[in-house]
Amino acid sequence: MLGGAGMLLAAGPARAADISYQTKCIPPAISGLPPVQGTTVVQLTAPAEAEVGDTVEVVWKTVQGASKNPDILDLDKDTVKPTGTIKVGGAATGTLTMEGPRQNPPIPKGSDMVLPDMKGTLKLEKAGEITLTPDGYNINVSKPLPTDTKCTPEETVRPGATIKVTEAGSGTTTGGTSSGTSSGTSSGTSSGTSSGTSSGSTSGTSGGSAAAGGTATGGSAGSTGTGGADGGGTTSGSGGGGGQTDFPGKKVAVQFACTSPGPAAISSEVTIDARKNGGSYALTVKTAKGVMDSPAALPAGALKPSMDVVVGGADKGSVKVTGPANTEPLEQGKPVDLADMTGTYKPGASGRATLAPGTLTIDVTLGTSKISIPCTTKGTVTPSLQLDTTAQEGGVSGSTGAGSSGAAGSTGTTAGSGGSGGGLAATGAEDHGTLRALGLVAGTAVLLGGAVFTFTPWRRLRGLN
The missing domain is CATH 2.60.40 (Immunoglobulin-like)
Structure with a gap:
């Protein structure tokens, strides 16, 4: 020994x-x-x-x-x-x-x-x-x-x-095994508290028990919000009255599946904040740092994000938010931080509306060549924010945004009140013209990468060389 x-x-x-x-x-x-x-x-x-x-x-x-x-x-x-x-x-x-x-x-x-x-x-x-x-x-x-x-x-x-x-000697231990980034089993309950009530009301509180942590929703004026969590966070912050103007959203985990030539998948936390301006709301959407790796060495101003924020609850539709392009050059394969995206939500219905992350689009431009890479949400997406709204003329109610992930509570790719779920779909190169454009961006005719292990002949890609 x-x-x-x-x-x-x-x-x-x-x-x-x-x-x-x-x-x-x-x-x-x-x-x-x-x-x-x-x-x-x-x-x-x-x-x-x-x-x-x-x-x-x-x-x-x-x-x-x-x-x-x-x-x-x-x-x-x-x-x-x-x-x-x-x-x-x-x-x-x-x-x-x-x-x-x-x-x-x-x-x-x-x-x-x-x-x-x-x-x-x-x-x-x-x-x-x-x-x-x-x-x-x-x-x-x-x-x-x-x-x-x-x-x-x-x-x-x-x-x-x-x-x-x-056993080593007379000592005893409990628990499982762990190493590096792995961990043993654990159990417990947690509770969360959030506020977001209008002036003069008490803050909403919940003591939900959940494996991934209890969460809460803020109540409207004079009410108490309650709620638990089912495998993930729920929303926070309801408002629209009593003089309140700032409504911070909660971070929610989102899985995105992207269309070729983008990354196969993106996992990120997304936060939607709102600031009331009259009857409308100025939205700011933030993603996690290093949300994706740069597909190629790109100059400043080449990569620009946008998102369709899904409106659910009492209101229906989507709101487009956009962010500025990268201000510094991007290195190939290095993590990319997407700029904050902004837009305006004008309610089309009165009541409690939810705002959830929807389709994320990444535009890459180099000279006259432009690639748009849509990344749709997978599974049920938890809303980041709730707002007590008053209908405005010309509001979003009843509209749908291209590529949006649906309204809260609908089926398929939706924004609902549960935790995130579902896997990431495999994607394929249905648009060879887009692949060719990415070839210009990367500055090489062979962008296939040796990590593609397949018995399938690559004859249909050779035409790109």
Whole structure:
């Protein structure tokens, strides 16, 4: 037995047989290619035995990837970097984040993918047998354009290794396992309090119990707002009377699926604030920092965001908000902060209206070439703000904005009162003219990225060269 610096190797490493499972891989949206079905073969290595309190190393060896490198592009040396997750089960639950170096031999087109081993460290906090099961993984390729291929299991995967954890001396511990960005199981309740009432009223309060945190809605004048949460935040701040002018919204998590050649998906928190101006409201919409990676090296003024804010509740329709273009040049593959977007909401109906994030559009302009990338919301979107409105002549009631995600409470892609849900749809390149335009922006004729692992011939993309 060799122990030191929190690392334990006892009775030699435990290496189970190779684990094979059917896998679905989503190529980068820029390729326009469909998902790939293939078989992943993984070998996990971990200590056979360890003690509570030890930190152990787990190694993921990809014996076989889901598919080969396409017959179109050679991958240079040290351009491929894998990351993945392992499910921790048995005596503890959680996930273990795995990461490999950007290290690979040159990979000719049409040949097998060669992925470096991924490693992760696991802190053992409870006695018993712990199982390690390979889960999804991601392949990042840095050249000629940074791209990601995300692969997820299509069937139940059996454990790839087991660690027998024994007590260390007389000490006892509780809880699960965790490492890096992973965490063990947890439980509890939380409550939230928010205000947003008009002058002279008490603030709305809720003590909702939820796994993701209780939230609340502010009540209207003279009332008390109550509410819980179902897997996520709800809205805050109702108003429109008593002289109140500023109505801050709550941050809500939103999943966007984008049309090629944009990113396959964007996950962001969105906040909608309002300031009353007469009978109308000046809206300011903010997204999280680093909401997406720049598709190419872009000059100042090339990228501009806009959004359709979905109006629901007593009012119906959408409001267009726009933001200024980037003021500084953007580096290829680096995170992009979208500017705050502004617009005016003129109510078309009296009552309590909700405002929720809708379709986000990213416009990229270079010279006379312009690309518009719409990113539609997925699942049910929680409103960020509620307002007590009074109908104004020429208000939005009854109107619909192009590409909006629907009114609160409707079906499909909607803005409602629940938490966010649903996965991200796979997207394809239905518009080759748009891909060609992005080729001008990126300054290269080959923007496919070696991370697209597919058996599908790329003949239909060769016309872009």
